[in-house]
Amino acid sequence: MTASEPGVPSAAARAAAGSAGAADPCAPVGLSEVADLLILGAGPAGCAAALRALQLRPDARVVLMDAADFPRDKACGDGIAPHGLDVLRALGVSDAVAGYRSVDRMRLRTPGGAEVATPCRRANHVVPRTVFDARLVAAARARGAVLLRRRARSVVAGGSVDEPVVVVNGDLRARVVVGADGANSTTRRALGIGPNPPEALAIAVRGYADAPHTSGPPEQLIEMTDEGWPAYAWSFPIGDGRANIGYGMLRSKLAALHGDAAGRTVLHGTLARMLPDQPAHPGTLRAHHLPLSTWRPRQPDGPVLLAGDAASLINPLTGEGIYYALLSGSLAGAAAVTATPARAGAAYRKALDRELGRHLRHTALLAGLAGRRRTLMDSAVRAARHRTELYDNLVEIGLGRGTIPTASVARLALRKLALPG
Template sequence: MTGTTDWDLVVVGAGPAGSCAALAALTTGLTTAPHLRVLLLDRADFPRDKSCGDGIAPHVLDALARVGAADVVDGWTPLSHLELARGEVSVSGPMTREVHVVPRTVFDARLVDHAVAAGAVLQRRRVRSVEVRADRVVLDGELSARVVVGADGAHSVLRPTLLGQEQRLRAIAIRGYAPTAEAWRGRQVIRYGPRPQPAYAWAFDRGDGWSNVGYGELLPGPERGAGPSRALLLDQLEALLPGSVPDGKDWKGHHLPLSGWNWRQPDGPMLLVGDAAALVNPMTGEGIYYAVATGIAAGRAAARCLAEGEPGRAGAVHRRAVRGLLGRHLKHTWAAARLARVPAVVDAGIRAAGRDRHAFDSLVELGLGDGRIGPRLAVGLARELIRPSGPDHEESHVDPVRP
């Protein structure tokens, strides 16, 4: 099978989105379909590193459990404590559900192993061209498939074929690993900086003596000149999390194509998932949940339409599934990100989270999974925006028990 050039499904990119697409296609349980011939392509060998905060939200494990892959975090210590701060305004407290911090060298390789164990054929290849024909999609003029999933990341080769050269809002981030400081131990720490919001540094304790540390910010539009340099990003990280840079290692930078108000997926046999679909939380830069969830949706859509002999319907089926899963959430995160460009709103959100457990939980859900701006969070924000200024130093802790 390895030498075959004609496949049922080809997945371009074997990160979380692509591996989950291949895995879901092969584990749908459709008894009417023959065993699918699935090819999983990536330009790198695994394990390979990837610039990321490494945070694995509980929503990710919920989705992975449905395809038998929730064991990818085994052996890594869960975290339950979150700290948010901007200047002297801060809040800290336990999250309702635990998160994990797993290096992408481990997480991604484990997902690839699951996909291969299910029957996917993994090949190293950089795809350079795509052509959509009447009955199939052809890659590089020699590989063909009835359905193709584009999971090839922020600089996707497949995306322009479907959606043209779009101008999308982007962020940039740099990530490294530093010895875990006492102030970060057992928690996820996020500290917002003074540059145009959203701009923040993070330290996420891996539980093995090291923390994932990094800094990211919104990129200016093309009319506003070049983005920040590597030196500036590291300077901001060190200013917000002192001691993280001198002892840090394995620095990697990455562009993040941020989600907008609407999400597009055309009809046809080509599907986009994860970063290639510009599915990255514009408020936090989180993308792993979106990658896993949309990858699974794409794999199921592909398997269903192939089984029914209608691969051209895969785009429509995938679009309905993703909009049902994330449509409202994406609109709320877009609105939250726009609001968060105003520093006073960031402060108000942190203070509201400190006064109301429900507001704290809502912020966590907005940033990590499928949350929305509910009435209590909206009211809390409004109250904090009109509340007279308090003392210079404001620190609060949320109660671990819901009111």
């Protein structure tokens, strides 16, 4: 990047270029320019931040920075819960899952033999991240965001207390930076926040396989296993003849059970054993880490925000993270352009706690109980077979922002305290 490269275009220029279909997908940021918002990572969290910021301030200079060239693959279960689509509709994006058939049935199996397969109150979708993320990037660019292809290597907050400026990679400057750069976030390390400990870090392997042949309606499968509990395999039909398959477990359990054995060998072998009728297509198996929300760093005050996986926003019960990414990204984008840079972090922290705080506390409580007493999950699934409202609540807690009924919170908390260890 040289000093002769153009700077961030004005909102009018961006809109004109977008309408003419001539916008440069990797337009660089001039060294003399200060972006209003620089977002590191152009996945769901980053794109939601850009979309919300520009929805509130169409004239804002918003830059998305990512090392990848879109479309690109991303290891994930590809499940899009309806709650995430609610966020996207509020952001003005209504076609993120267009062309993909909804799936309104989910089958849960526990190691103790409990099983439930009930239509969900609201249908899910399964969309490969190569498609889903590229659509979100296109929507953000159409709104006026600039996409810069670069890897974030350093994030340094500078300037004065009243006028902070964040410098990225030594030459990119912004009033506010949103770190939406995933489980291995550079932004998070720059804030002095370490990675999740192994007991709050899951590792999963994802692949693609032929969808199972069935005469009934398509359904998502989650099959839990005693080995390394809590752990499970999944099979999510995409609708094009394929299914997204995978297996995940806690990093601490992988180390405890298998010692120095190669993690990839263990994950691949367990997945093949649990889904023997769905061998992964060659070359599609990829592993990834999931930092669970049972260990969330406190969002600091100031102009550097964390969203999505970078903020450890992964549901510890299900591994779901796209809804959290979209919601947290949207809240971060709003704080970035409505609060002063010095207050952006505090404003975002309060908004996140207001929207998800109670839910996150309840999922942490349930995860702690289920992880130490597997029979709790057996009982819940057996009960859900006969009580639709309980099944719906389990789905809301696992995929959305559901909470434990007030009458049950104290009882469950006491039960957790009574457990050994």
